[in-house]
Amino acid sequence: MNNKKILDNLRDGLPFPYTEKDAEEYILSVLSSDKSKTFAFAITLDDKVIGSIGVFRCENIHSRTAEMGYYIGEPYWGNGYATSAVRQTCKYVFENSDIIRIFATPFAHNVGSCRVLEKAGFRYEGTLHCNAVKNGKILDMKMYALIKS
Numbered sequence: 001m002n003n004k005k006i007l008d009n010l011r012d013g014l015p016f017p018y019t020e021k022d023a024e025e026y027i028l029s030v031l032s033s034d035k036s037k038t039f040a041f042a043i044t045l046d047d048k049v050i051g052s053i054g055v056f057r058c059e060n061i062h063s064r065t066a067e068m069g070y071y072i073g074e075p076y077w078g079n080g081y082a083t084s085a086v087r088q089t090c091k092y093v094f095e096n097s098d099i100i101r102i103f104a105t106p107f108a109h110n111v112g113s114c115r116v117l118e119k120a121g122f123r124y125e126g127t128l129h130c131n132a133v134k135n136g137k138i139l140d141m142k143m144y145a146l147i148k149s
Contacts, residue, residue, distance in 0.1 A: 006071050008135060009110050030054075039093050043072055043085045050076045053085045055093050055102055065101045066093065070116075077112060086120040090146055100148045107132070108140040117144040 001007070001018035015022050030040040036057065043051035051072035058065045068089070072082045093099050106113035108127060118124070122144035131141040 001071075003074055005074055009107060009113065010069070010071060012134070036097065039066075039089065039097070041085070041089060043070070043081060045076065045081060050081060051085065053089050055089060055099075057097075057099065064099055065103065066099045068102050068104045080119075082113075082116045083119045086116060086122075090120065094148045101145055103143060103145040105131070105141040105143055107134065108142050114142055114144070120146070122146045 001014065001023070002016070004016075007014060007016060030038065033040070038054065038056055040052070040054035042049045043053055051070060053068070053070035055066045055068045057063065058067065068086070070082060070085060070089075072085070076082075090102055093102060103125075104113075104117055104122065105128060106117070108114075114124075123146070125143040125145055128141040128143055130138050132139045
């Protein structure tokens with residue numbers, strides 16, 4: 001989490017530098033969250049944490065829809081670990097909840113993340129123009145979704 005390349009592709013609100021205390025607080029918040037609304041996992045390789053992934057249930061008329069977010073450490077990019085984590089997490093959520101749609105909205109310039117979603121079976125649904133402001137720049141985002149089959 002102390003990598004600017006990773007933080008530049010995540011939502012704001014994460015501290016930088018990211019300390020061990022920040023990690024502990026995040027883990028505690030996930031462990032105490034509503035298990036029907038939050039599905040969060042460490043991405044591991046050889047019993048070492050290399051990233052994180054979460055699926056978060058939406059509310060109201062979207063209560064059977066959930067948003068996915070993830071990151072993986074830069075040394076592990078390009079090896080299929082993120083794609084595998086996305087596939088496994090979606091399978092788990094669909095099998096263990098009533099969620100019928102999982103979506104993700106990576107920044108349009110984040111080609112690697114878009115490719116992860118495509119390889120995991122997500123369908124591109126469109127571009128959300130001028131949808132976010134990150135680091136002072138107005139950015140487009142892409143909408144991807146996976147529907148429970």
